[in-house]
Amino acid sequence: MKSLAELQAIKNRMKDKVVLREGSGDVRVVVGMATCGIAAGARPVLNAFVEEVNNGGLAGKVTVSQTGCVGLCQYEPIVEVYEAGKEKVTYVKMTPEKAKTVVEKHLRHGEVVTEFTPAEA
Amino acid sequence: MKEISLNILDIAENSVKAKASLTEIYVDELGDKLTLTIKDDGCGMDEQTVKSVIDPFYTTRKTRKVGLGIPLLKLACEQTGGKMSITSQIGVGTTVTAVFFKNHIDFTPLGDVTSSIVTLIQGHPETDFLFRHTTENGCVELDTREVRTVLEDVPLDTYEVICWIRDNLGEQYEAIN
Numbered sequence: 001m002k003s004l005a006e007l008q009a010i011k012n013r014m015k016d017k018v019v020l021r022e023g024s025g026d027v028r029v030v031v032g033m034a035t036c037g038i039a040a041g042a043r044p045v046l047n048a049f050v051e052e053v054n055n056g057g058l059a060g061k062v063t064v065s066q067t068g069c070v071g072l073c074q075y076e077p078i079v080e081v082y083e084a085g086k087e088k089v090t091y092v093k094m095t096p097e098k099a100k101t102v103v104e105k106h107l108r109h110g111e112v113v114t115e116f117t118p119a120e121a
Numbered sequence: 122m123k124e125i126s127l128n129i130l131d132i133a134e135n136s137v138k139a140k141a142s143l144t145e146i147y148v149d150e151l152g153d154k155l156t157l158t159i160k161d162d163g164c165g166m167d168e169q170t171v172k173s174v175i176d177p178f179y180t181t182r183k184t185r186k187v188g189l190g191i192p193l194l195k196l197a198c199e200q201t202g203g204k205m206s207i208t209s210q211i212g213v214g215t216t217v218t219a220v221f222f223k224n225h226i227d228f229t230p231l232g233d234v235t236s237s238i239v240t241l242i243q244g245h246p247e248t249d250f251l252f253r254h255t256t257e258n259g260c261v262e263l264d265t266r267e268v269r270t271v272l273e274d275v276p277l278d279t280y281e282v283i284c285w286i287r288d289n290l291g292e293q294y295e296a297i298n
Binding site: 013 | 127130189193272274279
């Protein structure tokens, strides 16, 4: 059973990392989680980003967060990528599989996946 | 919505937006009946507003003039022969209750509640959630206030914590299934 003792162990491990986290957030991935996003499948998309970013060792530079309705409900699930000094990139009609591609190509290697952006999708 | 768990995620977001410090989510299954209760200690609404949230063309949002969260929940439970109710008081909070009948052909499956709870915590690590799913076989429960007491200043959206919560709920579900 996932016990509270195990949680305590996580806490002890994380204590040292808390300082590190504050310097992070060069890249922000924001997933639309309003009614429209949720109904269109945003929950597994968000979870895929959280998993891939953390398991892929990108947590130091990428933060994944949630937002409300972006105003383009027909294109949900929508994911926006904000990077300091660069123009915002919007990905539309996302799926967990597409999320994996975005993590690998865009977040890891800096290549925007244009086929998932509104003009192409 | 394909699963009631998605309605849960959606409606609980309203509580967070209403600045709730604690959002309680209860799923009670007894026989054919499933009762969902989402209770918060947020800003609450006056009587007029409570009436208007059932209207799909009411929303607090500015980006467009449609708010479908509550209407979709209402539809989901009413199509099984159930009922939805909202009670609210300004400065006290809001409680949304929806009753579903599971044997009705139009009953939407409950789906992955664990995923919804994890998503809520990941998105709002600064607020607390109490989740309790009671079935005839037993009960699954998570209180982020307890988790927070152990974690002290480690944020709830730390990936390892999120994984712990997901696995903890998963194991509790295994035990009652």
